[in-house]
Amino acid sequence: xxxxxxxxxxWCGLLVLLCPALLTSMDASLLFVAGPAISAALHPTSExxxxxxxxxxxxxxxxxxxxxxxxxxxxxxxxxxxxxAVFGGVSVLVxxxxxxxxxxxxxALMAIGGATLAPSTLSLIRGMFDVERQRxxxxxxxxxxxxxxxxxxxxxxxxxxxxxxxxxxxxINVPVMLVLLIVAPFLIDERKSxxxxxxxxxxxGTSLVAILGLVFAATQIPRxxxxxxxxxxxGAGIAAGTVFGIRQVRASHPLxxxxxxxxxxxxxxxxxxxxxxxxxxxxxxxxxxxxxNVHGLTPLDSALWALPTLVGSFVGTASAAALAERFTSAxxxxxxxxxATAGFVVIVTLDSRTGLWVxxxxxxxxxxxxxxxxxxxxxxVLTSAPPDRAxxxxxISETATMLxxxxxxxxxxxxxxxxxxxxxxxxxxxxxxxxxxxxxAAGGNAIGLLDAAFAAYTRGLVVAALLAATVTAVLxxxxxxxxxxxxxxxxxxRWGE
Numbered sequence: 194x195x196x197x198x199x200x201x202x203x204w205c206g207l208l209v210l211l212c213p214a215l216l217t218s219m220d221a222s223l224l225f226v227a228g229p230a231i232s233a234a235l236h237p238t239s240e241x242x243x244x245x246x247x248x249x250x251x252x253x254x255x256x257x258x259x260x261x262x263x264x265x266x267x268x269x270x271x272x273x274x275x276x277x278a279v280f281g282g283v284s285v286l287v288x289x290x291x292x293x294x295x296x297x298x299x300x301a302l303m304a305i306g307g308a309t310l311a312p313s314t315l316s317l318i319r320g321m322f323d324v325e326r327q328r329x330x331x332x333x334x335x336x337x338x339x340x341x342x343x344x345x346x347x348x349x350x351x352x353x354x355x356x357x358x359x360x361x362x363x364x365i366n367v368p369v370m371l372v373l374l375i376v377a378p379f380l381i382d383e384r385k386s387x388x389x390x391x392x393x394x395x396x397x398g399t400s401l402v403a404i405l406g407l408v409f410a411a412t413q414i415p416r417x418x419x420x421x422x423x424x425x426x427x428g429a430g431i432a433a434g435t436v437f438g439i440r441q442v443r444a445s446h447p448l449x450x451x452x453x454x455x456x457x458x459x460x461x462x463x464x465x466x467x468x469x470x471x472x473x474x475x476x477x478x479x480x481x482x483x484x485x486n487v488h489g490l491t492p493l494d495s496a497l498w499a500l501p502t503l504v505g506s507f508v509g510t511a512s513a514a515a516l517a518e519r520f521t522s523a524x525x526x527x528x529x530x531x532x533a534t535a536g537f538v539v540i541v542t543l544d545s546r547t548g549l550w551v552x553x554x555x556x557x558x559x560x561x562x563x564x565x566x567x568x569x570x571x572x573x574v575l576t577s578a579p580p581d582r583a584x585x586x587x588x589i590s591e592t593a594t595m596l597x598x599x600x601x602x603x604x605x606x607x608x609x610x611x612x613x614x615x616x617x618x619x620x621x622x623x624x625x626x627x628x629x630x631x632x633x634a635a636g637g638n639a640i641g642l643l644d645a646a647f648a649a650y651t652r653g654l655v656v657a658a659l660l661a662a663t664v665t666a667v668l669x670x671x672x673x674x675x676x677x678x679x680x681x682x683x684x685x686x687r688w689g690e
Contacts, residue, residue, distance in 0.1 A: 203321050206380040207331050210317060211338040212369050213277060213310040218342030219349065220249065220284075220303065223362050226347035226481045226492050230359040232630075237293035244297050246478070250599035252304035253311075254404050254592055260308045263397075269313045269320075270383045274374060276309025281370030288360030311339070311591050315571065317381060329572055330514050336568040337510040345503055347481050351496025396444065399437040404592070406430025408599050453589065458522070459577035461675065462570040463593045465526055468668050469563050469570070470597030472533065472661040475605030476540075479654050480556065486629045487647045488549050498553060505557035509564020517569065523676040525569045530669035532562030537662035545644070545651040562665075608660060609653030616649035 224231070224246055231237075237245065263272060283302040290296035318335055322328035350362040407430035413423040454460050484495040509529070516525060536559025543552055574590040610628070617626050625632035625646055632646030 202380055206321060206377075207318065207334065209373060209377055209380055210273075210314040211334060212373055213273070213280070214314045214335055215338040215342040215345070216366050216369060217253075217280070217307040217310050218339045219346035220307065220363070220366070223346045223350045226350040226485075226495065227354060227359050227362050228482075230354055230492075231296070234359060235290070235293050235296060237296070241293040241297065245293065245300060246602060247599055248297055248301045249304045249307070250474075250595050250602065251405055251408055252301050253308045254408060254595035254599055256305060256308035256401060268383045269317050270377065270381050272309050273313035273317065273381075274377060276306045276313060277370045277373045277377075278306075280306030280310060281367050281374075282306075284363045284366035284370075288363040290360075315575070315591070318575075321381075326518070328575070329517055332572045332575060333510045333514040333568045336513075336571050337507050337564065339567075347477070348496040348499050348503060351492040351494075351499075355491070355493035396437060396440050399433045399440065403430050403434035403437055404596065406433060408596060453577065456577040457675070458573045461523075461526070461672070462573035462577070463590050465530070465566060465570045465668065465672075466574075466590055467593040467597040468530075468664060469533070469567055470594040471601035471604075472537070472665055473559070473563055473601070474598035475601030475657060475661060476537075476556075476559070478602045478606050479609050479657060480552075482629060483552070483650065483654055484549065486633050487545060487650055498549065499556075501553060502556045502560045505560035506564040509561040509566075510568045512561075513565045513568035513572075517572070521676075522569050522573055523672060526566055527669055527672045527676065529562045529564075529566030529569070530665050530672060532565065533559050534562075534662050534665040534669060536560075536562060537658045537665065540658040541655050541662060543651055543655055545647040605657040605661065609650075609657045612653035612656045613646075613649045616652050617645060621645070 228242070228246075231245075232242065260272070280303060283299055283306055286299040287296065287303055290299050315332075315335055318328070318331050322331050349365070353361045353365070406426045406428075410423045410427035410430060413420065413426065417423065454463075480499075481495055484490045484498060485492065490498065509532075513525060513529075536555045536557070539555025539558065540552060571590065613629065614626055617632075621632075621642060625642060629646050629650040632642060
């Protein structure tokens with residue numbers, strides 16, 4: 194094949210890989226805007242609804258590390274095609290789930306397919322582009338799709354809900370996965386580790402139990418306290434994690450190459466991605482109820498109002514690609530985190546009477562910082578890892594991202610709910626005390642009740658944003674300290690020479 198035609202084929206292959214990256218991220222946030230419609234149709238309890246929200250993140254977090262390593266062994270393209278078939282097929286089950294129990298089960302199965310898609314796409318990009326500048330552009334496009342998908346999910350969902358029933362937001366996965374299955378074999382070459390090794394099933398099982406157990410405990414304890422279930426989950430997670438760690442140290446071919454964490458760039462990138470996912474997912478679960486309930490927007494209206502936040506994410510990723518050759522990765526990570534902090538600070542100034550444009554202005558600044566930071570962090574993940582371990586490195590990074598998202602949804606959501614209930618106080622209908630959605634349903638024309646509920650929900654959102662701003666500011670300070678100490682060490686080495 195001529196070099197120019199091979200070049201075009203490579204970039205067309207990148208476009209194909211962006212589709213599953215976009216959809217797996219979108220499906221993690223679609224329930225934010227589809228929640229009221231699903232609740233009206235299936236009538237889940239509050240606990241069932243929380244499981245429907247979190248199970249996708251739980252299962253993906255539990256599988257991403259081991260599935261990424263599996264792709265290094267059996268072939269990343271093969272794993273991509275298997276995942277596409279599973280993801281597309283299970284999307285139909287989710288769309289037609291007749292009750293909350295099957296919705297939760299189908300979301301868990303969808304996460305299995307999603308866990309095979311995300312690390313496969315990023316690790317394939319690592320092998321497709323040998324030139325650093327081109328690889329950085331490709332990673333920036335992937336990051337725009339993956340991070341933008343989390344923002345685009347509620348927007349696309351709002352548009353679809355304006356015309357169709359709630360299941361349509363999941364059926365859009367099916368044609369995209371069919372196209373991927375048809376064209377990917379012709380545009381993407383197979384890549385895997387040069388050395389064939391056995392897959393560690395015991396390690397995979399213990400890692401899944403460890404992550405699920407610990408994430409379950411981390412999300413249940415803020416919500417319900419030290420219940421027997423939370424204690425059991427934490428105990429199982431710690432025990433399985435201990436077994437997994439010992440096995441990885443002793444195994445000749447471990448699922449996780451712990452030596453990757455010796456690279457400061459890799460460790461910093463993984464930590465940054467975790468924090469970014471925590472704060473953005475935590476805010477995302479609160480943002481659309483805020484727009485729809487407090488400001489009275491329909492799902493479609495809230496989707497249209499949220500469009501600038503998607504633009505902010507894209508501008509952030511484009512800025513990362515444009516600035517990477519002029520500034521260090523550390524400087525860009527710090528800039529991104531400071532921008533995210535500034536966005537949260539704007540949101541902290543809100544009250545229930547503040548114009549919606551103020552909230553969205555802060556949100557746009559936030560998504561710009563997230564797009565900039567995530568692009569640089571994902572590029573560091575890939576360049577810090579050996580080519581034959583790209584799948585494992587991607588799996589580790591995306592596991593951290595999903596863990597951050599799951600904990601962010603549970604933690605910031607729980608904090609906001611607690612503030613809401615405490616602010617509402619006693620003497621209100623039980624439904625209104627449970628949530629602002631319940632207050633809207635129970636309040637009817639009771640202006641006093643609705644005003645109190647809107648003020649309470651806004652206060653909960655502000656407290657959650659304040660915590661998120663603190664987390665991003667602390668990370669920015671840590672990154673500055675690492676950057677300054679690195680420069681000081683380099684100067685000392687030069688003086689020593």
